Amino acid sequence: MNSNWRREVEAVFRKEWQTEMRSQSGLVTGLLFSVVTVYAISFASLNASMTSTVVSGMLWVALLFSTSASLPRTFLAEEELGTADLLRLTGRPHAIFWGKSLFNCFQSVITGTILSTLYLGFTGKAIAVPWLFAVSLVAGCLSLAGAVTLCGAIASQASNRAVLSAAIAVPLLLPLVSLGVSAVRVSLGLHVKHEDVGTLADGIGAAIGLVGYAGATLATGPWIFAAVWKS
């Protein structure tokens, strides 16, 4: 017998990929939420000029909804479908969390990229600092994936899963959304007349905060998950 972390994480990632590509439930749910949100915001703001602060806030609301709708399912579905026992018997909790988190990160970045492209296209908002926008979006999607996966993992062990997942998500996601809005706002509105979005240093600071948040969530998540997985 040969225990190998990489082989275990890859196995979980591959399992998530295969089930998602064949059912397409998470990706479709996320994209559907994205399109509906973008359409609703664009329709509501037709012919209206939106500030960078409002655009970045709305973008994060859309990202949050599309991510929260699909990603926590990875753990909740295992419990509801009765497949969690198979993983408990054969897998180690750290490998299971990492495999699922990596797949959620991948799915979150794909959804976030499509969503923000659609959104900025519909609203016609130009990006003032593209690299800051890209870093904020990727780090924000990774943070969202890490936080939402952790919420789903913890809540999956409870009897009232849906309510608990939402209750845990609020304190975890609030600082993340604040950082994300700050970084995207600067990347969109820096040097734009009549808009006070803060300085480039403010935006970089918020982006670094997002990277740190993503790292902290993905690094500590396996240990928190391991504590609840077999209890």
Add this chain to the structure above:
Amino acid sequence: MLRVDRLGKKYGGRWIFRGLSFELGQGDRLVILGRNGSGKSTLLRTIAGLTAKTEGTVSLPDGDPRWTLGLCALEQSVYGQLTISEHLQLTADLRGCPPRTDELLEKVNLGYARSMPASQLSTGMKARLKLAMAIQSNPLALLLDEPGAGLDEEGRNLVDLITSEQADRGCLIVATNDPLERRLANLELQLA
């Protein structure tokens, strides 16, 4: 090899079982009998560590339980979108053991269906797949919950073969309602 000492499980205010003690060595085959709701499945899940015990201790064979323990249970589900061979590859990768796909599929007679998604399998075929996954790592302790349920005569012969092979390798616990499955055992435990 496998020792259970004063094991107890309480749901709400009711003890499902309490004060259970036994020890199994190589070649021991224990059948747990009892009416519906007597706690047979809960006892197997508790021994496997899937359900938290209220009191007592369970000592599993030495080594990583992913390798030394196999469980096949009626309530266990498989992934509807994954094929039979993908299931065996997944559990092998997670355990860190060889998948033995061809050998196992030949043993449980599912070779012809290796590329079928689990959602298209009959109850009996799923039971065979779960048996294959349970014995994949040649576990020292094998726990079977209602192993004959959903199986035809050929399937029940397969269970006989697997249990006799397990007795050569280690120990076996079978939880069942079916008095005919007493044939699998050389020890009996009746839950009230």
